[in-house]
Amino acid sequence: MSDAWNEGYFTDEGYTYSYSREINPVFQRYCLLLRGSAGLETTDGYHCELGFGQGVSINIHAAANPGSYVGTDFHPGQAGHAIALANSWNSDARLYDDSFEQLLARNDLPQFDSISLHGIWTWVSRDNQQLIVEFARRHLKPGGLLYVSYNCLPGWSPSAPLRNLFRLHDRFATSSSARPDQRIDAALQFSEALLAANPNYAGTAPGLNAQLQSIKGQNRQYVAHEYFNREWNCMYFTDVVDAFAPAKLDYAATAVPLDTVDPLNLSAEGMDFLEGIDHPIMREQARDYFVNQNFRRDLYVRGANRLSAAEQRQGLLNTRFILLQPAESVAASVKGPAGEASLQAEVYGPVLEALAADAYVAKTLRQLSSALPEMPFDDLLQALSVLIGMSAAAPCQSEAAERLVQARCSTLNLQLCKRSLLSDKIQVLASPVTGGGIVVSRFHQLFLISLKQGKKHPADWAQLAWAVLAEQDVVLVKNNQPLNTAEENIAELTEQAHAFAAGSLVTLRALNIA
Template sequence: MRANWSDGYFTEVGYTHGYYRELSPALQRYCLLLRGIAPLQSESPAHCELGFGQGVSINVHAATTPGVFVGTDFNPEQAASAINFAQAAGSQARLYDNSFAELLARDDLPQFDSISLHGIWSWISHENRQIIVEFVKKYLKPGGSLYVSYNCLPGWSHAAPLRHLFAMHDRFVGSSERSATDRVGDAIGFATQLLAAKPKYAAATPGLDERLKQIAGQDRHYLAHEYFNGEWHIGYFTDVVDALADAKVEYAGPAQPIDGMDALHIGSEGIAFLNKITNPTMREQARDYFVNQQFRRDLFVRGARRLSAAERQAALLAQRFALVVPANKVTWTVQVGGGSAELNQAIYKPVVDVLASNAYAPKSLREIVDILESASISAVQATEAVTVLVGMGVVSPCQTDAETSTRRKSAQKLNESLLQHAFYHENIAVLASPVTGGALNVDRISKLFLLARINKHKDIVAFAWSALAASNQRLKKGDTVLQTAEENIADLRDRFQVYEQELLPLLKAHAIF
């Protein structure tokens, strides 16, 4: 049953425990630099997340990034869980279960350097979107940034009717006696049967069957929130620009570096066409047609301070970067525009090798450029490679040593809590890095190995197996589930060797232990 405080937002099951790096102030600052916009440098930084879900992202950022963090999620169960992690970290994050209207009405909030909302804009009412605009207008500092992600047209044109089928089935057929996740499955089954009956809609929409199969394979909790909200709105980029205009913010660029690299997404003919468009808003909207954009991750700025080309280059060269995956896990294929592109290993592998050198210590772009000069890799090539690797999520911009130092303790306390959580649960797959002000993906088994190491257990593998056995979890080798304790322990020993050789040095470089 829908809670009466939800304003149409789906609350019958909790949201997923994902980490969203686009919410990281450090990554947002880098993305602004790429677009030639000076990030706000504040003596008293403060950041806000509206609708933080399970609170994984805001807790990681509050523990790893200097400043005050404020957030709200009007689901009290999610807020309570997030507050528990914040208290464990000692980050002083101020987390509430206020509605957006209640948060707007508070009189104890600071002015914010950044305000972020991920997975909110498309799934709330017009009234709540207006409240968010008022909140940004009231609380975002001049020079501050706003991050908004949302579903959009034209990419959703072919699949929006599919979502309507799901919602219609749940409204008219869904039984309150069945769980929310079961009702999601029922609705998918109904849509599958409808398409199998060969309606003209399916014939006119190539790839619809494949899209439905993809949806059917996704996490049911995610699908409930994505498709079953009472509010679900799809519009164009220009609609969002217009809606936010009253907050005095302007579009700055994508919050994912790779999203703004036209050459990776659009053919030469399309780029030539777009380059004839002088109005930046019109160009960006037209660009969505070339990439068939269905989900946008946008940064807006309240009073952009434009950098000269020389200022931008100097700032980028001073920026430090670090690998956030083991070097041997970097792939040489990047997913773009509904397809993939092969990276030039003659350029990209030396960049990765430099970043992996000296035990994964962070390197400035200037250091990378200088080292690679002897390999006949130009500064332009090295800069582009780093940008793409950041966009792929295998490299992250780093904070300064001073920023890392101030957050090392709270990050480690949060990580201790996340490691303890992993003994019983596998729903959070990250640990916090004060080096990047973000997170590293770390699976449950690796967390158990690290927890055993920190607690000085003599047999780390036996400790990990005790946690898996307690939750009745068994490992898989290929497609085979390992049934006996002996088989699982043997597999854990193999995994432990890989963990020690590949992941442990990376975790150490990120001050995770």
């Protein structure tokens, strides 16, 4: 691909079809509330995503949230995919393939309630970073929030030279006519050979070879955009705070609920040390040293509105929560920088039971607290934060907002399920309850198509799924072995369909997806 327009960005390979919950306005507002800040919530606001990739997240959020969306991704292939998906469900989202400079030059943009950029900041030039800040200065409402994720120091310090090796090999030692995957594999092989020759550098950064082996097993689309762009501006947290200051943006919180659970992240010594730091920015930067932070997901507010303890408690009590998976399938432990911790059965058992009551319907924290009168408020809130951090639960938008978006979520989900007849690229559907995306595998999407067709029995769902897969010469794999006969595949699909009916289908109905 010519460098005439791509500004050093790796455009020879499109980005993944992944979904990012951190861009969901409902999730963002919850993260702010959890840290005592207020966020804007309107039914007619505007939201913006800068660098939307294949457009999965922006389409999900445009369907599942009241208001309207604007976004850009300067890769025309990715913008084209996002626009085609938006057109398929008659979205009013305005999606462009503008550069940040071109977007900033537009005179037809509104003031936004939120601006989000996920996986963009580190991988663009300093000039483009300044354009992003200026865009926020001009177009973010007072009280609006900005979400930004980025690679950071000190966590990246030992392995940054490894990334540089990949980029150098791709620039100087690979034929420009080679396919993107060949170029990536050649750079990885070169780096592996270099480490095997025992350079002094490898001795200063133990674990590099293990990291390289992990990278070799990752999706090549992800590897291309994470490691092979020309631009890579890794910063400290305070560098980013300073960068957004001209846009009148104040750091408010991370979009990581588990960050509020100190024992998962810090040693006792670390907690004591940080407790002695008064300045919140200094404390947050010092915390990155204790957890060896290498990637941050941060929320900034234009004009922070700090809530009193009473206001925060009231907001939390009025927030609805919902389980995203059957209660019995929730993992029994959770991992954090400080290690792995078991979920206490005496706490999480009753919380999961309360969330699962009444066919998993969403419940306010006030309702959950009433159902668990013996559980202290702080324990219940922490349990919910852990479950949300594990992606086992989610905060919800208001019932009024849910009603506003139900129809368009259904329309988008039908189009996504139709795509599952041909591909497994997009494995997420939109929930009007959470305002965001819910992971739904290709097979489960095929089962939902059967349900839409009026088929009530799991055996019939399996038959439709097999008819689709067989036509594409796709077979299932069980115990690392391919199933070679139609009978074996149908039997396995039938077993999965029965499990789906007894488990995930219940939660998908509560999420108003099924």
